Amino acid sequence: MMNDLQEEWVPECFDLFFVAVGAGESYGGLLGYDAYEQDYFGISCPDSWAEDEAKKKLKSMTKDEFIAAARQCFKIYQAYIGLRNRYDSLKAAIDILRDQNTGILQAVREIEELYDAASKKQERYAEYSKEWRTFERYTDTLPQEAWIQ
Template sequence: MAKKIADTEEMRAWKARELRYKKPIVRNLNLDFITQDLFDIQEECDNIRWYTDSNDGEDSLINALDGDEDEAYEFKMAFADLCAECERMEEDLEDEWIPECFDIFFVAIGAKDGGLMGWDPYVGDYMGISSSSTFAENEAKKKLRSMTKDKLINAARQCFNVYHAYMGLRNRYDNLKAAIDILRDQNTGYLQAVKEIDRLYEEMDADCRSRGKWSEQSREWKRYTDALPQEAWIQ
């Protein structure tokens, strides 16, 4: 009996897997993904704003821009503007007309960025499609063919409007994020080293005993400065 139940469950799972192509979506180009990605970009923009508002982050940014505080301010505002525009697009996706065929439209035209996924009723979620990707495209095309030409043209126009708006925001974020990652990786460590040198020097200069050749402060100062690369002393 138990084996029969197991065989039945396995058959249900297999049938559901084979029918995923009936409700296909592009993995990284569907409404749920776009909405979630816009939210994630906003969250990351807030994190970056917090970083650039911190002492280390602001110093890293200004240092990377050759001390240009105005340019540093514009850089920070670019993240603020991007965050606001992502929020505005999220609201537009809720308030403006989005064609019901949005997800299958990109499947039908062969957009396979990241691969295709299909709804699996057994799992209760979208799962990957591999061997049946051609069937998925054909299924999507068949559904589009059932629309009138005028409706299809209007839907296609709106689908591309959403796509271009999203990709524009996504590309802006990628460019800004790449820049801030470079600042984090390259400049923060440098500035921390400078601050550590300042701290050690102030300790050595504050205590008259530290002026002695073998004082603890003097030895620590020498150990640290001897370990620095020659490039650190270039003005």
């Protein structure tokens, strides 16, 4: 993403834009840059002060400049969110491969076995069979997080 950003136009108001819209409430708050220490630090002043200062600076732009800058800022933000989503998915896959999520894999295998046993009953009243009731009882006790993935 850093290479792509070097080839794209990043508005000078990029940081101001996201401070002004209140993005400091996400991702750990607002940061400032200390040129002497060459490091970032948390801004402990009230967020509304930082937001107000950012708004003042953005108001000095023309409407056309602001619209173009906002459009580009959101394109960069979307690229970041997409990259972060792909990273999270890759990390989850690697965790499974490293056998760190054995509980989830075990639950998936158990569901598969119970479903196979329940699906062998192809009768008219298969849903009333012992196997089907066992399958339903197991799936009903799973937490909501199990159904999201």
